[in-house]
Amino acid sequence: MSAWLDEVRWNGDGLIPAIAQEAATGQILMVAWMNREALELTAQEGHAVYWSRSRKRLWRKGEESGHRQKVLEIRLDCDEDVILLKVEQIGGIACHTGRHHCFFRVLRGDRWETVEPVLKSPESIYTA
Amino acid sequence: MSAWLDEVRWNGDGLIPAIAQEAATGQILMVAWMNREALELTAQEGHAVYWSRSRKRLWRKGEESGHRQKVLEIRLDCDEDVILLKVEQIGGIACHTGRHHCFFRVLRGDRWETVEPVLKSPESIYTA
Numbered sequence: 051m052s053a054w055l056d057e058v059r060w061n062g063d064g065l066i067p068a069i070a071q072e073a074a075t076g077q078i079l080m081v082a083w084m085n086r087e088a089l090e091l092t093a094q095e096g097h098a099v100y101w102s103r104s105r106k107r108l109w110r111k112g113e114e115s116g117h118r119q120k121v122l123e124i125r126l127d128c129d130e131d132v133i134l135l136k137v138e139q140i141g142g143i144a145c146h147t148g149r150h151h152c153f154f155r156v157l158r159g160d161r162w163e164t165v166e167p168v169l170k171s172p173e174s175i176y177t178a
Numbered sequence: 179m180s181a182w183l184d185e186v187r188w189n190g191d192g193l194i195p196a197i198a199q200e201a202a203t204g205q206i207l208m209v210a211w212m213n214r215e216a217l218e219l220t221a222q223e224g225h226a227v228y229w230s231r232s233r234k235r236l237w238r239k240g241e242e243s244g245h246r247q248k249v250l251e252i253r254l255d256c257d258e259d260v261i262l263l264k265v266e267q268i269g270g271i272a273c274h275t276g277r278h279h280c281f282f283r284v285l286r287g288d289r290w291e292t293v294e295p296v297l298k299s300p301e302s303i304y305t306a
Contacts, residue, residue: 052288053288053289054285054288054289054290057290067195067209069197069206069209071206075204076199076203076204076205077204078197078199078206078262080255081195081197081255081260093285123284123285124284124285125281125282125283125284125285126281126283126285126290127208127209127280127281127283128273128274128275128277128280128282129280132209132280132281134206134281145256146256147256149256152255152256152257152260153253153254153255153260153262154253154256155253155254155255156251156252156253157182157221157251157252157253157254160180160181160182161181161182162182162185162254
């Protein structure tokens, strides 16, 4: 039943990085971590479940913000050590900074420039 | 000069994961690791340079296969712990298995199914 989970090469902490990619646009929304249970729940529930390294607990993406990720496809790479999720981002905001996605800084010359707008303030996301 | 490198949150091994995304298609080609020197060289040379954890040395992507990655953009995420490269994949093959990209397995039911063809055999890539 869970042989597919055994094929994943978990790191020393029992985790694997997971990339969430917006299915409709191809944009990379964010990268987070999963443990075995998070990946299994993601497959069962059809919405992204990660492992929060800072809070040391399962984290159903959007559980506070409402910005859940509906999972359309789960992929594994050649080394079995990275997961790729194709998702639909509910609310259009994946990043805790209130931006559409987390990769909002671009290297220009010798500095990182922020090139994506805040769509909703973090305060209003997390106190709603 | 290298203040931008100091803003990167290197992990305990001095590394950061880097996602290579094909600029033209949005496809995620692969994920590899960079140390500080690899990221600096990537920015300087305009082609992807990674850190090989298995060989414990810098690895200019394509140095053996010819499948270099021309880097069009370098991005950093909100937590400063993931790099995103927008690239042009020379030769159209990013994966060492001879496939266009590394995420060629999809979860269908309870097993990983390979859904992408081998474009060129690894033998012919690495002995050419």
